[in-house]
Amino acid sequence: MTEMKPLLSVQDITKAFPFPRDLLQRLRRQPGQAVHALNGVTLDIRRGETLGIVGESGCGKSTLARCLVRLHDCDSGRVLFGDTDIATLSGAARRAFNAKVQMIFQDPYSSLNPRMRVRQILTEALSVHRMRPAAEIPARIAELLDLVRLPMDAADKYPHEFSGGQRQRIGIARALAVEPQVLVADELVSALDVSVQAQVVNLLLALQDQLHLTVVFVAHDLRLVRHISHRVAVMYLGKVVEVGPTEALFSAPLHPYTQALLAAAPEIDPARRSRRVAAKGELPSPVNLPQGCLFNTRCPLAFERCFKERPALPASGDHRAACHLTQAEKE
Numbered sequence: 001m002t003e004m005k006p007l008l009s010v011q012d013i014t015k016a017f018p019f020p021r022d023l024l025q026r027l028r029r030q031p032g033q034a035v036h037a038l039n040g041v042t043l044d045i046r047r048g049e050t051l052g053i054v055g056e057s058g059c060g061k062s063t064l065a066r067c068l069v070r071l072h073d074c075d076s077g078r079v080l081f082g083d084t085d086i087a088t089l090s091g092a093a094r095r096a097f098n099a100k101v102q103m104i105f106q107d108p109y110s111s112l113n114p115r116m117r118v119r120q121i122l123t124e125a126l127s128v129h130r131m132r133p134a135a136e137i138p139a140r141i142a143e144l145l146d147l148v149r150l151p152m153d154a155a156d157k158y159p160h161e162f163s164g165g166q167r168q169r170i171g172i173a174r175a176l177a178v179e180p181q182v183l184v185a186d187e188l189v190s191a192l193d194v195s196v197q198a199q200v201v202n203l204l205l206a207l208q209d210q211l212h213l214t215v216v217f218v219a220h221d222l223r224l225v226r227h228i229s230h231r232v233a234v235m236y237l238g239k240v241v242e243v244g245p246t247e248a249l250f251s252a253p254l255h256p257y258t259q260a261l262l263a264a265a266p267e268i269d270p271a272r273r274s275r276r277v278a279a280k281g282e283l284p285s286p287v288n289l290p291q292g293c294l295f296n297t298r299c300p301l302a303f304e305r306c307f308k309e310r311p312a313l314p315a316s317g318d319h320r321a322a323c324h325l326t327q328a329e330k331e
């Protein structure tokens, strides 16, 4: 995919979730603690691509997804949609942004109102954003059901009458109702059986092609991410540590953390398993971040500089990693 102006540009964003201070901390006037979920994420999302975002549980990928659709406001840095800082949007402009960048939620069981038939769920989405005059809504509902490959009689059923995979299709239809440019799918299929996962992911691939969508696919399942993504960003402790074209990243990972992640998933590429490093120990607490490189407590290749200086993700290049070692090798 050629370099072009990004559709969404994430620029050095941070997000922390403070704990309430306990009585002793208040009496001593001590600052409260916080979970540092995002610690300077910089990432471009290109028009028409599927960008996979991977990392262990707690690495900040869901927080990042929520910042992209402004379900969270970031503490510092900014997210640009085209040239517009999304934090500046309000009123009609914010509603227009919300329609253009839609999130599909992980849990199809809780994201649909159980008391509404599918027809009402889709009518509500079409009406809130005034997508169609009332007279055209029945035809649009038929189109949406066809797009997600559900039968027409699905419109008159309640969510509990569907399987998990079908409910996720209804969630996708609801997102498509407002004609988005970007779909942010956070662990879209992780609650589904493996056989159903493939069907929903293949549907998403077909829709992306048919409707020229940009997709941000957040998942911990590396095989799925490899299958669906043009590019992949790897996150660790609230930072993007590596980004690159999917096959380059999976076949020649640059960052020791990506190498460890792939080594822990031998089904990805068994022949290369022994050549990759394994991460030591546990993920550090996002409350007390390590000094220097965030991966230095687990990195088998760490050296002196890694404990003093946090490596930045290089600003240019198709395949990049935030690591002193890989950057030194390139110089």
Ligand code: SF4
Residues within 6 Å of the ligand: 255, 256, 257, 293, 294, 295, 296, 299, 300, 301, 302, 303, 306, 311, 322, 323, 324, 325, 326
């Ligand atoms: Fe390991 Fe150092 Fe690279 Fe961090 S900067 S990943 S500690 S070698």
